[in-house]
Amino acid sequence: MNEHPISRFPVPDLDEVPDDVRELMLSVQEKAGFIPNVFLALAHRPDEFRAFFAYHNALMEREGGLTKADREMIVVATSGDNGCQYCVVAHGAILRIRARNKLVSDQVAINHHKADITERQRAMLDFALKVSKNSREINDADYEKLYAFGFTDDDIWDIGAITGLFGFSNRLANFASIRPNDEFYTMGR
Amino acid sequence: MNEHPISRFPVPDLDEVPDDVRELMLSVQEKAGFIPNVFLALAHRPDEFRAFFAYHNALMEREGGLTKADREMIVVATSGDNGCQYCVVAHGAILRIRARNKLVSDQVAINHHKADITERQRAMLDFALKVSKNSREINDADYEKLYAFGFTDDDIWDIGAITGLFGFSNRLANFASIRPNDEFYTMGR
Amino acid sequence: MNEHPISRFPVPDLDEVPDDVRELMLSVQEKAGFIPNVFLALAHRPDEFRAFFAYHNALMEREGGLTKADREMIVVATSGDNGCQYCVVAHGAILRIRARNKLVSDQVAINHHKADITERQRAMLDFALKVSKNSREINDADYEKLYAFGFTDDDIWDIGAITGLFGFSNRLANFASIRPNDEFYTMGR
Amino acid sequence: MNEHPISRFPVPDLDEVPDDVRELMLSVQEKAGFIPNVFLALAHRPDEFRAFFAYHNALMEREGGLTKADREMIVVATSGDNGCQYCVVAHGAILRIRARNKLVSDQVAINHHKADITERQRAMLDFALKVSKNSREINDADYEKLYAFGFTDDDIWDIGAITGLFGFSNRLANFASIRPNDEFYTMGR
Amino acid sequence: MNEHPISRFPVPDLDEVPDDVRELMLSVQEKAGFIPNVFLALAHRPDEFRAFFAYHNALMEREGGLTKADREMIVVATSGDNGCQYCVVAHGAILRIRARNKLVSDQVAINHHKADITERQRAMLDFALKVSKNSREINDADYEKLYAFGFTDDDIWDIGAITGLFGFSNRLANFASIRPNDEFYTMGR
Amino acid sequence: MNEHPISRFPVPDLDEVPDDVRELMLSVQEKAGFIPNVFLALAHRPDEFRAFFAYHNALMEREGGLTKADREMIVVATSGDNGCQYCVVAHGAILRIRARNKLVSDQVAINHHKADITERQRAMLDFALKVSKNSREINDADYEKLYAFGFTDDDIWDIGAITGLFGFSNRLANFASIRPNDEFYTMGR
Secondary structure, X not given: OOOOOOOOOOOOOHHHOOHHHHHHHHHHHHHHOOOOHHHHHHOOOHHHHHHHHHHHHHHHOOOOOOOHHHHHHHHHHHHHHOOOHHHHHHHHHHHHHHHOOOOHHHHHHHHHHHOOOOHHHHHHHXXXXXXXXXXXXXXXXXXXXXXXXXXXXXXXXXXXXXXXXHHHHHHHHHHOOOOOOHHXXXXXX | OOOOOOOOOOOOOHHHOOHHHHHHHHHHHHHXXXXXXXXXXXXXXXXXXXXXXXXXXXXXXXXXXXXXXXXXXXXXXXXXXXXXXXXHHHHHHHHHHHHOOOOHHHHHHHHHHHOOOOHHHHHHHHHHHHHHXXXXXXXXXXXXXXXXXXXXXXXXXXHHHHHHHHHHHHHHHHHOOXXXXXXXXOOOO | OOOOOOOOOOOOOHHHOOHHHHHHHHHHHHHHOOOOHHHHHHOXXXXXXXXXXXXXXXXXXXOOXXXXXXXXXXXHHHHHHOOOHHHHHHHHHHHHXXXXXXXHHHXXXXXXXHOOOOHHHHHHHHHHHHHHHHHHHOOHHHHHHHHOOOOOHHHHHHHHHHHHHHHHHHHHHXXXXXXXXXXXXXXXX | OOOOOOOXXXXXXXXXXXXHHHHHHHHHHHHHOOOOHHHHHHOOOHHHHHHHHHHXXXXXXXXXXXXXXXXXXXXXXXXXXXXXXXXXXXXXXXXXXXXXXXXXXXXXXXXXXXXXXXXXXXXXXHHHHHHHHHHHHOOHHHHHXXXXXXOOHHHHHHHHHHHHHHHHHHHHHHHOOOOOOHHHHOOOO | OOOOOOXXXXXXXXXXXXXXXXXXXXXXXXXXXXXXXXXXXXXXXXXXXXHHHHHHHHHHOOOOOOOHHHHHHHHXXXXXXXXXXXXXXXXXXXXXXXXXXXXXXXXXXXHHHHOOOOHHHHHXXXXXXXXHHHHHHOOHHHHHHHHOOOOOHHHHHHHHHHHHHHHHHHHHHHHOOOOOOXXXXXXXX | OOOOOOOOOOOOOHHHOOHHHHHHHHHHHHHHOOOOHHHHHHOOOHHHHHHXXXXXXXHHOOOOOOOHHHXXXXXXXXXXXXXXXXXXXXXXXXXXXXXXXXXXXXXXXXXXXXXXXXXXXXXHHHHHHHHHHHHHHOOHHHHHHHHOOOOOHHHHHHHHXXXXXXXXXXXXXXXXXXXXOHHHHOOOO
16 A cells, blocks of 8 residues: 655545546546546646646547557657656556557657667657757758658647647646556556 | 748638637637637647637636736746747737736746846746756755745646646647747737 | 846946947947947946957948848847847847848747748858857858858858857856846837 | 567677676576576677676675665666666666565656655765766765765765766667566566 | 868968057967967957957956966866867966966866865856856856855956856857967976 | 875775785886876775776777777767866876877867867767767667778777776766876876
């Protein structure tokens, strides 16, 4: 059992939160077997909770040229670079499952240049990391590199927007010290 | 008249977008006299459009220890650091109006250390810039500095979350080359 | 009326400064309608005052392949990167006037990659920013990129030297907290 | 089964290497159940192989104020910062075992500031990361912080030297693309 | 004899330059036994030549709380950080002579934290390097540290302005590839 | 005579160290005329002393595509970048002797881009500095650049491993404040 707090900020009980917030939590719990701490950590701000998960789902469950594993891989690589424990551990678990690959999450979190991924995925992560670290210099040449691998403009929006949303969530998890559930560490290994 | 594109991505006509999206645009147009380009640039993705503005409003129009000018000031300072033209110009205009101060936006965008702001605001921006640039090292001492100026935990969440949301929007505006409306450059001067 | 000090250092009265220093100030005042604060802030060191403006004029009023607007644009872009409020605000005003363009100064100060400038100007600013941030790595390839746009060696000296002189003046304005005159904020808008 | 090469450089067969090199490999294999790839990747240079493991053992198996888990923790934290997949994965496994803690390796590799470690360990890692990233500025004040937690000069030598040796091994593993054995990913979880 | 060019830019013959420029060169030659290459490299731009040396003399030969050795030490430390071969080698020679110390120039150029200098000089160089690398964050606390060692505001102006002028000259020497005279390498050793 | 300590850590007398350690010291003293301080500074840890010099000799005295001067040049360039006074001064002396060139050490330590070296050596140092500063991004393209100059894989291992070993020794010398012998400053000039 773990006695570390899951956030610096208030974590409401399930019966204190609005119905739609609670329902979303319970539905995730049913699927995953536990409530990921980010739900608990955002629940003290229901409007932000709703906006975050609406944005999350719009980007992560969208159809398009990126697989679900690709989307998670972007999260893991950029969160590693931002030093975000919550996102690396939680999305690392999801990536292992989505990619049916036990090694890729640790590889991508530490150094995507050395990971067992395709050249197309490497180009995708190069773009994501440039958006994360130096978006001011993104230019036509960066787009051309992605077009060469068959990415469409719509895919590129997804890569950039996922990077941006999780860059936000990395900062949130870091300043609020949101702690990943212990369950995530071993999921999919 | 301006012939530069407002985004690398598709900009739908007003009659192509869902009703709620169009209504939000028209209501802003009524208040501001024009539709800020970020509304047009996000409209090709209605779900993301809705999530972004829901999040925006939850953070920027919230009551609390931060004034509306304080909130805009966070946006301008961190967007300057991220090299985001759209956010510096558009939110610089709003900050001039909210703060009733013609100089503060340019000052804060270039170097908040030299701006005509209070020590309390300077501490707020120091925290915001640390969240923006190095969130992994945010620690108790950073919180203590803000408590000393009377900021509550709730205020600190606001500072950090506004920084995070606009860090996302800075990256989005940079990779999509979203262009600020010409009107913003002179508003409130 | 503005009550903020214009410098951490002594600001002499006009009648305390040597005749040639005063005359230069008065001649600028006649043209601009006010004395830019940098003249007042340097006046306590007449020899440095003379050397600075001699150097300034040698580089900024020189004939050659760079227009006066180009020269000011270099100042604004590199000063933005150095976080120098005085130079961005004051030279931003002059650039707006020289370029007859109300938007370009803010654009270039925030992120020259996204500014409404020619490809030739973008190459010029890329070189200037490399000299500013990483001069040790300037090499033949950097010169070739400028030759391709028709810049001569003499023009390149101008780009590099203007960058260097204002890098000096940015550091001076930053450590001495030299404040831009309020008038500059709206000139040329 | 894994078909990725374990190094860019030649990997000799066991019967091609000098006897003492082979014996060391076989003794590790007996203990661990497999030969860690770093042994195979260094074996083409027997003198360097011997020097590396001599140095390794001198620092990692030494008695003193640092536990074996502390020593591994330094390796994992600094290797994470250097983006070294081999060292994070292999020494992460050893750290889990030495510390009898399933979570600490991932935590420390991503962001030691947020790990479940003691304040003493945090000070130790702060020093290690400063040696790794900015050794030129190590000064008396850094030593004082460690003395306050009871570290002796001898312990501090260990912290700095382990950081240095693995900074070397991180660079080696990165330029030679040395791949961690699959077994390490799940050891101790 | 040395066949490497002393600059990428034109180096005029002595009889091609204006009288005052030539006279300054000859007077230096008389004192030093040779003409330092920076005089030759700037001579193709007589107005800039005059402004540079006027500025140089105003700062380097000024009376005040800084000795001449202190002034040269600032040049060597900041030029080392900027990777400027000309200034490190030439001013390193002058510093050895002014300080009557054969070791200090190499020490300060590589890492002033480890040099055989006084605590007062170390504080002076800390300030200089902050002005050089991060002038935007210079603040009251930086001034207080210098006041504590007896530096006056006038001295601080000197430290900052010398840093700024040579930061300019470092960039000039780097983009123009100005080569130090061979004589400087051994002077004062 | 010099009264500065040569290390923060204990420096044993020659008669206190194990025989093989003393013999190595005396043999170096016979050749060089003095005992380089790094031998004295490592002697309090005989096992590490032995491992360090075994590694050193394996890399620095190896036959292959790199001359001994090339190997020293790598040490000087990377140690300059790491701000390591001991290694720049001591190996700068050795490089002057090995390369029979009085200028090259200072040039390479300050800025290898401007040194009087061959294009092949410049490529070698570019690789070394990338391994030193950013090994995680070393990739095929970096190898190709070296192959183009005739470097073999074996040579590249040497370049990378020398960089790594001295990156270790730079950190050691920096955290332990190991001081170069005065003799090195003028050797080979």
